[in-house]
Amino acid sequence: MNKLKMLLPFIQARWLRRFKNRQALERYQEKELQKQSAYMRTHSPYYRSLPEEATWPLMDKTFMMAHFDELNTKGVKKEEAMAFALASEKNREFNENYQGISIGLSSGTSGHRGIFITTEEEQALWAGTILGKMLPKGKLVGHKLAFFLRADNQLYQSINSPVIELAYFDTYQPIEEHVSRLNEYQPTILIAPASMLVALAKAIEEHHLKMDVQQVISVAEILEATDQRYLEKIFQLPVIHQIYQCTEGFLGCTCEYGQLHLNEDIVFIEKEYLDEKRFYPIVTDFKRTSQPIIRYRLNDILVESKEKCPCGSVYQRIEKIEGRSDDIFLFEGKNGTTISVFPDFIRRCLLFVPDIRDYQVTQHQPTHVEIASNQLTEQQKRQVIQEFEKLAEDLEFNCPQLTFNAYEWNPQVKLKRVARKF
Structure with a gap:
């Protein structure tokens, strides 16, 4: 029926x-x-x-x-x-x-x-x-x-x-x-x-x-x-x-x-x-x-x-x-305020760098962002840092410390390429 x-x-x-x-x-x-x-x-x-x-x-x-x-x-x-x-x-x-x-x-x-x-x-x-x-x-x-x-x-x-x-x-x-x-x-x-x-x-x-x-x-x-x-x-x-x-x-x-x-x-x-x-x-x-x-x-x-x-x-x-x-990144503004940055701006910092597809960007603190991606060359890492520095300058916030780690996909958890953890 x-x-x-x-x-x-x-x-x-x-x-x-x-x-x-x-x-x-x-x-x-x-x-x-x-x-x-x-x-x-x-x-x-x-x-x-x-x-x-x-x-x-x-x-x-x-x-x-x-x-x-x-x-x-x-x-x-x-x-x-x-x-x-x-x-x-x-x-x-x-x-x-x-x-x-x-x-x-x-x-x-x-x-x-x-x-x-x-x-x-x-x-x-x-x-x-x-x-x-x-x-x-x-x-x-x-x-x-x-x-x-x-x-x-x-x-x-x-x-x-x-x-x-x-x-x-x-x-x-x-x-x-x-x-x-x-x-x-x-x-x-x-x-x-x-x-x-x-x-x-x-x-x-x-x-x-x-x-x-x-x-x-x-x-x-x-x-x-x-x-x-x-x-x-x-x-x-x-x-x-x-x-x-x-x-x-x-x-x-x-x-x-x-x-x-x-x-x-x-x-x-x-x-x-x-x-x-x-x-x-x-x-x-x-x-x-x-x-x-x-x-x-x-x-x-x-x-x-x-x-x-x-x-x-x-x-x-x-x-x-x-x-x-809850995935809008929050950074310390240069004038002492909190600067909100939409996920799309964070994605672009990776997408503007050639040959990066599998990645995850996690903000742990206003001053710390983790980049997870496999087999990044030193040149790619420098380019990612440059993109974040450019974004920080354009939006007037203090550029966070960036750390790079391996990317591991877990099919049991819904993937969020851009995530804020605080």
């Missing part, structure tokens, strides 16, 4: 939800928001308790977890759900549900682990929507998906159907095991975090892995421009696609031209601007009913594009996902 429930959202996402202009999209969103508001005032104890005229508050992961019991509309208790989800992760068994509801844990990159729940109906809606938006044009059936992630969930398994097969690959397993299994499975679509895609591309380059995929989709991590170009070359594809998906919903995906768009047909995004282009998204998912995602403030830094996309979509085009607010 759930496979049949996937059909309508699939058709809507692929063909029906097309808007002539922003005004038409905004009218549609307003109607959906009104329906969501009416539903929550009836079914969510938290929103039912708010005065009619009250502005609904912003939420984040801390708020969600503090009010979990009264926010959700299914009577799920946080402590029981957390115990169930932790047991699933410990046993690496993800095919059970809790009182008919799928429960999962967020990866905790922001320092806090969160619980997310989905009903069977929401799983069908998610699967139909994501397949409608992401399946290659011209071929809808017969695909074999290889899906890499830290933890499986019935939400992801809901994609499996008589016409599409999904195989889950646990990132906790050794890369050699993945290569062996992929050589046998031969997927047509490969879905994995960017760092895993790079590792698999290296296996192809070294002739350990051979497969002919029609589509490669990056998830869970920021896809760096250098990695994207490398993947396009190795997989011999014109576009490496991206899915912007998190605990808070299916927020965005790339079009046929490889341009990232917000999924404004299923989520409403308010923007908290940091400058003319950068903003934090405040998400309201008007399709999700079991666990309200209403005015949920993410600490992702999105960079909007003002240019129209060749695909013709009226959905907001995103130039890049730059990082998170």
Whole structure:
């Protein structure tokens, strides 16, 4: 029955939800928001308790977890759900549900682990929507998906159907095991975090892995421009696609031209601007009913594009996902103030130096930054230092001490190329 429930959202996402202009999209969103508001005032104890005229508050992961019991509309208790989800992760068994509801844990990159729940109906809606938006044009059936992630969930398994097969690959397993299994499975679509895609591309380059995929989709991590170009070359594809998906919903995906768009047909995004282009998204998912995602403030830094996309979509085009607010580096300013530096400026200090692809930049203190990259020559190290000194001069902060160490990739941890640790 759930496979049949996937059909309508699939058709809507692929063909029906097309808007002539922003005004038409905004009218549609307003109607959906009104329906969501009416539903929550009836079914969510938290929103039912708010005065009619009250502005609904912003939420984040801390708020969600503090009010979990009264926010959700299914009577799920946080402590029981957390115990169930932790047991699933410990046993690496993800095919059970809790009182008919799928429960999962967020990866905790922001320092806090969160619980997310989905009903069977929401799983069908998610699967139909994501397949409608992401399946290659011209071929809808017969695909074999290889899906890499830290933890499986019935939400992801809901994609499996008589016409599409999904195989889950646990990132906790050794890369050699993945290569062996992929050589046998031969997927047509490969879905994995960017760092895993790079590792698999290296296996192809070294002739350990051979497969002919029609589509490669990056998830869970920021896809760096250098990695994207490398993947396009190795997989011999014109576009490496991206899915912007998190605990808070299916927020965005790339079009046929490889341009990232917000999924404004299923989520409403308010923007908290940091400058003319950068903003934090405040998400309201008007399709999700079991666990309200209403005015949920993410600490992702999105960079909007003002240019129209060749695909013709009226959905907001995103130039890049730059990082998170807690990855903004903080340096001592020359005038005694604290200078904030966006992750993109830090990346450029590495990207402006030739032949550096695998790297990680970690700020441990305002005066100390660690550069992890393998086999850097002394000339490359000097160039990196020069780039940081130039950046410090341009932005008027005291250049930190730079230390260089070896880069080690851990597939069990979400890779952040730029990270602040204090």
